[in-house]
Amino acid sequence: EAQVTQNPRYLITVTGKKLTVTCSQNMNHEYMSWYRQDPGLGLRQIYYSMNVEVTDKGDVPEGYKVSRKEKRNFPLILESPSPNQTSLYFCASGQRAGNTIYFGEGSWLTVV
Amino acid sequence: DAKTTQPPSMDCAEGRAANLPCNHSTISGNEYVYWYRQIHSQGPQYIIHGLKNNETNEMASLIITEDRKSSTLILPHATLRDTAVYYCIVRDYMTTDSWGKFQFGAGTQVVVTP
Numbered sequence: 001e002a003q004v005t006q007n008p009r010y011l012i013t014v015t016g017k018k019l020t021v022t023c024s025q026n027m028n029h030e031y032m033s034w035y036r037q038d039p040g041l042g043l044r045q046i047y048y049s050m051n052v053e054v055t056d057k058g059d060v061p062e063g064y065k066v067s068r069k070e071k072r073n074f075p076l077i078l079e080s081p082s083p084n085q086t087s088l089y090f091c092a093s094g095q096r097a098g099n100t101i102y103f104g105e106g107s108w109l110t111v112v
Numbered sequence: 113d114a115k116t117t118q119p120p121s122m123d124c125a126e127g128r129a130a131n132l133p134c135n136h137s138t139i140s141g142n143e144y145v146y147w148y149r150q151i152h153s154q155g156p157q158y159i160i161h162g163l164k165n166n167e168t169n170e171m172a173s174l175i176i177t178e179d180r181k182s183s184t185l186i187l188p189h190a191t192l193r194d195t196a197v198y199y200c201i202v203r204d205y206m207t208t209d210s211w212g213k214f215q216f217g218a219g220t221q222v223v224v225t226p
Contacts, residue, residue, distance in 0.1 A: 004155075031212065033212070033214065035216075037153075042216055042217065042218050042219065043150075043156070043199075043216040044216075045213060045214065045215060048212045048213065048214075050212055056212060058213060059213075059215070088153060090155050090156075092155075092214075099144065099146070099161050099205075100158045100161075101158070101214060102155075102158070103155025103156050103157070104155055105154065105155055106153060106154070106155055
């Protein structure tokens with residue numbers, strides 16, 4: 001079954017404690033991306049990757065890092081989380097030459 | 113600047129057709145029109161996309177005006193499970209940077225009532 005899997009799905013953490021949200025896809029997709037969703041602001045793109053070792057900033061990259069060492073994985077790293085990074089995060093993937101992107105189920109992150 | 117404009121909300125009666133409008137007056141010749149929906153806080157789900165011609169699949173129909181400045185998503189027989197936020201997105205398929213930046217606007221909250 002085609003899947004985009006995010007972990008953890010729910011996390012409460014403290015300010016400044018580094019955390020990583022993992023994203024894995026089993027569809028051999030070249031393209032992967034991270035979004036955050038906040039009330040009233042909709043879905044905003046954080047980073048995206050067109051292929052292994054290729055990453056680019058989206059609209060709200062500040063405070064986040066990503067890496068793409070393998071095709072199937074695209075982890076989102078919060079080096080020093082702050083309360084304003086409390087949000088619902090989505091990972092997505094798609095074929096580079098394709099038209100559809102697939103989303104994970106989301107990760108609820110709370111920073112206190 | 114937003115590339116698309118959608119009404120913030122609309123209601124639809126169960127069993128009736130839901131017609132969701134989208135304005136994209138600055139669309140370029142290389143840009144497709146995509147529709148996604150998001151049910152509550154789940155991951156957005158692909159519905160349909162098109163460039164110039166009208167498109168239909170098992171979920172919906174997409175009608176694009178001849179000048180491509182607007183489009184309408186049609187859910188032919190709305191059900192309660194179609195209650196969701198619907199996003200209209202334009203996306204450049206030629207330029208790598210534009211292709212990668214898949215940007216969502218505010219969308220239309222559709223409520224299907226019994």
